[in-house]
Amino acid sequence: MAEQQAFPWAPGTATGIGSMPGGDPMEAARIIAGELPDLPHLAELPARGPGADLTGRAAALLVDIPVEVTPRGWRIADRPGRDMRRARGLLSADLDAMEEALDGYQGLLKVQVAGPWTLAATVEQPRSLNPALADPGLVADLATSLAEGVAAHVAEVAKRIPGATIIVQLDEPALPAVAAGGVPTASGLSRVRPVDEEVLRERLHEVLVAAGRYTAVHCCSRNLPFGIILSAGADAVSFDASLLRNTDYDELATAADAGAGLLVGALSGFDYPERPGVTPADTARAVAEVWRRTSLPPGDCARQVVVTPACGLAGASPAQAREALRWVREAARILPEMMGELALWNWTRRGSGTRS
Numbered sequence: 001m002a003e004q005q006a007f008p009w010a011p012g013t014a015t016g017i018g019s020m021p022g023g024d025p026m027e028a029a030r031i032i033a034g035e036l037p038d039l040p041h042l043a044e045l046p047a048r049g050p051g052a053d054l055t056g057r058a059a060a061l062l063v064d065i066p067v068e069v070t071p072r073g074w075r076i077a078d079r080p081g082r083d084m085r086r087a088r089g090l091l092s093a094d095l096d097a098m099e100e101a102l103d104g105y106q107g108l109l110k111v112q113v114a115g116p117w118t119l120a121a122t123v124e125q126p127r128s129l130n131p132a133l134a135d136p137g138l139v140a141d142l143a144t145s146l147a148e149g150v151a152a153h154v155a156e157v158a159k160r161i162p163g164a165t166i167i168v169q170l171d172e173p174a175l176p177a178v179a180a181g182g183v184p185t186a187s188g189l190s191r192v193r194p195v196d197e198e199v200l201r202e203r204l205h206e207v208l209v210a211a212g213r214y215t216a217v218h219c220c221s222r223n224l225p226f227g228i229i230l231s232a233g234a235d236a237v238s239f240d241a242s243l244l245r246n247t248d249y250d251e252l253a254t255a256a257d258a259g260a261g262l263l264v265g266a267l268s269g270f271d272y273p274e275r276p277g278v279t280p281a282d283t284a285r286a287v288a289e290v291w292r293r294t295s296l297p298p299g300d301c302a303r304q305v306v307v308t309p310a311c312g313l314a315g316a317s318p319a320q321a322r323e324a325l326r327w328v329r330e331a332a333r334i335l336p337e338m339m340g341e342l343a344l345w346n347w348t349r350r351g352s353g354t355r356s
Contacts, residue, residue, distance in 0.1 A: 007261055008108055008165060008214050011302035014325070014332035015039035015263070017218060017238070018112035018171065019312030021321050023048045025097035031318065033101040035325035039167075039306065041110040042098050042157070046314050050074075051087035054171060055122045058114035060087035061149030065142065067123060075124040076132065099160040106163030113150055115170035115217065116143040116203045117178045117195075129186030133178060136199070143203040147210035154211055168211035169218050169238065170204070176223040197228055204232035216263055220311040226251040236261030240310040241290050242268055253294035256304060264290055265310035267328055280330035283307070284338050287331065291339070302336035 015036055020028040020043045028043035046053045050069045051060065059067040059074060066084055068077040077083075102109070114122070120133040120142055132138045154166055177183050181194035208215045217229045218238035222245070229237055237255060241264050244252065256262060266286045284307070291301040307328045313321040 007303055008167065009039055009261075009306055011336040012333045013038045013108075014307045014328040015110055016041050016325055016328075017220075017265070017308055017312045018042075018169070019044045019046055019054075019314035021045075021047065021314055021316050021318055025094045026100065027318060028321075029094075029097040029101035031322045031325065033105075035322060035329055037107075038329075039108045039110060040102065040105075041112065041169075043094055044112065044312070044314075045090075045094070048090060050083065052090045054114050054173075055119060056087045057091060057112075058119050058146060058149075059084065059123070060091045061113060061153050062142070062145045063148040063152070065145045070124070072129070073122060073124065076126040076138075078126065095156065095160060102161055102164070104163070105161055107165065108167060109157070109161055109164035110167040110169055110216075111153065111157055112169040112171055112218070113146075113153065115172040115175070116146055116207050117200065118172050118174040119146060121174040121178055121183045121192075124186075131183060131185070131192060133183055133195075134185065134192045139203060143206050147207045150207055151210045151212065154213060165214075167214045167216060167236075168208075169216045170207060170234075172204075172217050172219045172229075173221050175200075175217075175219055175228075176221050176225060179225055179228065180223065200225075200228050201232040204229070204234075208233045214261075216261065218263070220265060224248065226255045230255055230258065230260055234260075236263055236306075238263035238265065238308065240265040240268070241286065242310060244290070249293045252290075253296060256291075256294050256296055256300075259304075261306065262304055263306045263308050265308050266290075266331065267308075267324060268310040280327050281334050281338075283327065283331035284334040287335055288338055288342065298339045298342040301339045305335070307332040307335065 023045055032040045032043055050056055055074045066077045066080040067074050068081055069083045120139045121131050123132045125132055157166055178195055181191050183192045214235050216236035216238050217234045220240040222243050224239050237260055264287050266283050287307055309324050313324055
């Protein structure tokens with residue numbers, strides 16, 4: 001299936017995860033446009049505070065479910081207020097900056113939003129301190145509202161950048177904890193019970209389908225449930241390669257063999273400019289090693305994989321963020337030749353003309 005699968009990106013593509021440092025949307029948009037010419041993304045700037053964070057960005061998209069900020073975070077509210085207006089204003093500013101930086105752009109463009117399970121794990125119930133996750137009916141309402149909001153968001157981005165081919169990324173860092181029953185209640189003395197896999201798939205599927213575009217699910221946590229994500233209908237999976245355990249590679253190989261796109265987070269930390277003796281080629285080799293451990297043909301790697309930082313760059317400086325994006329872009333451009341040489345070496349060693 002992987003051999004027949006068409007991927008929206010060209011071999012040698014890199015992108016970012018989403019978040020960027022600082023509070024200047026125009027600066028972030030210009031860095032992204034300059035360093036990621038093949039797959040830029042809409043910047044998220046959580047340093048601006050509530051409304052610019054992961055949950056607040058998703059809250060800005062909700063339809064008919066208002067939210068508000070409390071000392072503990074976000075909570076479902078009785079009516080829309082200034083917190084919702086602020087979140088929507090910040091999103092609008094980010095879209096304005098992206099539109100200016102990508103004026104006349106034609107190509108791939110990625111947008112990100114918290115997925116339904118991370119949203120449900122990080123928003124409180126309206127009259128309780130417990131997460132919305134503890135109320136299955138409320139989770140269903142949130143997923144439906146988010147699905148409507150994501151569809152409207154994609155339409156707005158398409159209107160602003162008419163030449164763009166949009167990829168939608170759902171950020172689900174809480175998904176493994178939701179699946180395992182690891183999300184704490186308000187008291188911290190107990191956990192919300194694990195969610196059935198069928199329900200996990202159903203809610204995730206609802207939002208993925210609403211996007212109406214090529215979709216990816218990003219999770220930079222351990223115990224990534226590849227099977228749940230792909231059976232929910234995601235086209236690609238985005239992950240931190242450094243968190244993969246030996247037992248994860250079977251699931252990763254199954255996903256890759258089935259034709260899933262892989263956004264491989266291969267660059268961790270924020271010290272790249274000062275890292276002596278390390279080059280983007282080392283990052284390309286790290287991606288190649290992830291692929292090698294799937295035991296799949298090396299010739300498939302470069303067209304199926306996008307190289308990314310391991311996670312968002314909100315904790316970096318603007319200079320470090322720029323360098324990180326340049327770094328993964330250079331690593332991605334090295335990868336096709338590196339994997340091609342490996343495929344040729346395998347073919348020569350085997351002494352046959354069969355595909356390898």
